[in-house]
Amino acid sequence: MLSQTFLPDLLKGKTAFVAGASSGINLQCARRYAEAGARVFIISRSEDKIAAAAQQLRGDGLDVTGMACDVRDAARLKEALSACRDAYGPIDIVLSGAAGNFIAPALGMSANAFKTVVDIDLLGTFNVFHGCYEYLNEGGASLVAITAGQAVRPMMYQIHACAAKAGVNQVIKCLAMEWGPKNIRVNGISPGPIGDTEGMIRLAPNEQAVEASKKRIPLRDWGTKDDIGDACLWLASDAARYVSGAIINVDGGSELGDASGDAFGMKGD
Numbered sequence: 001m002l003s004q005t006f007l008p009d010l011l012k013g014k015t016a017f018v019a020g021a022s023s024g025i026n027l028q029c030a031r032r033y034a035e036a037g038a039r040v041f042i043i044s045r046s047e048d049k050i051a052a053a054a055q056q057l058r059g060d061g062l063d064v065t066g067m068a069c070d071v072r073d074a075a076r077l078k079e080a081l082s083a084c085r086d087a088y089g090p091i092d093i094v095l096s097g098a099a100g101n102f103i104a105p106a107l108g109m110s111a112n113a114f115k116t117v118v119d120i121d122l123l124g125t126f127n128v129f130h131g132c133y134e135y136l137n138e139g140g141a142s143l144v145a146i147t148a149g150q151a152v153r154p155m156m157y158q159i160h161a162c163a164a165k166a167g168v169n170q171v172i173k174c175l176a177m178e179w180g181p182k183n184i185r186v187n188g189i190s191p192g193p194i195g196d197t198e199g200m201i202r203l204a205p206n207e208q209a210v211e212a213s214k215k216r217i218p219l220r221d222w223g224t225k226d227d228i229g230d231a232c233l234w235l236a237s238d239a240a241r242y243v244s245g246a247i248i249n250v251d252g253g254s255e256l257g258d259a260s261g262d263a264f265g266m267k268g269d
């Protein structure tokens with residue numbers, strides 16, 4: 001984790017907008033931005049959950065407010081972005097992290113099931129970025145989308161998320177090209193297995209599954225929400241001023257493939 005003494009002024013005076021921030025990775029990113037001095041506006045579709053998250057962060061002395069907003073609803077997003085700008089000024093940092101997922105074979109999902117995940121992940125990311133443009137700081141901004149390994153690696157029972165996240169990667173790259181001349185940087189973070197998240201609790205529900213998962217990862221461990229928060233913090237800061245159009249894996253090397261050595265009957269250590 002980045003040093004707390006380094007953090008307080010890194011994003012001082014900046015405004016951040018975080019979508020999908022009522023829990024998990026995105027909530028931790030919102031916390032990191034606020035700990036680094038940013039004023040942070042958070043949204044998620046559940047009124048109760050977003051109110052609780054904002055209250056929790058404010059209770060820790062952080063400047064955070066939020067409102068309920070589903071990223072599939074472009075008109076409501078405009079209201080949220082406008083409220084953010086009115087409360088905190090032009091937006092410098094945008095994190096698009098709202099996602100929906102479930103494990104199901106292709107034949108076990110309806111067209112609406114497929115569409116639901118594409119709408120949340122892909123259309124939602126488009127809506128957040130497309131909608132935020134007019135509220136951004138004219139001097140420049142950092143936009144980050146949370147993508148996933150499914151974007152580049154096909155995965156069983158994940159046809160909806162694979163298709164959606166592949167699209168998210170292209171949204172990131174297209175906007176990095178179109179908006180670079182305005183000094184708007186657009187990047188993606190692709191988290192590997194991150195502990196203490198809803199996704200990993202479902203994917204590895206017992207100790208045996210956890211150990212098997214860790215054994216396949218080159219760094220032999222799951223990441224933490226702070227690992228993603230720190231990467232997002234770096235991308236939001238001037239330290240990443242020349243980084244745009246990048247998809248950054250924060251995954252312990254998972255993207256490289258199975259590092260267990262099992263395929264060769266070896267222990268991999």
Ligand code: COA
Pocket residue numbers: 099100101102103104108109110111112113114116117198199
């Ligand atoms: N297998 C197959 N189809 C499923 C499914 C599953 N496990 N879960 C949902 N669906 C289908 C529904 O049946 C519905 O299709 P239908 O209308 O043809 O019956 C469609 O997906 C939409 O489901 P619904 O629950 O109405 O949508 P929603 O917008 O309320 O929620 C999710 C969608 C993805 C968010 C929901 O499945 C969910 O809550 N997932 C767990 C939380 C989560 O995704 N967290 C993020 C982790 S990255």
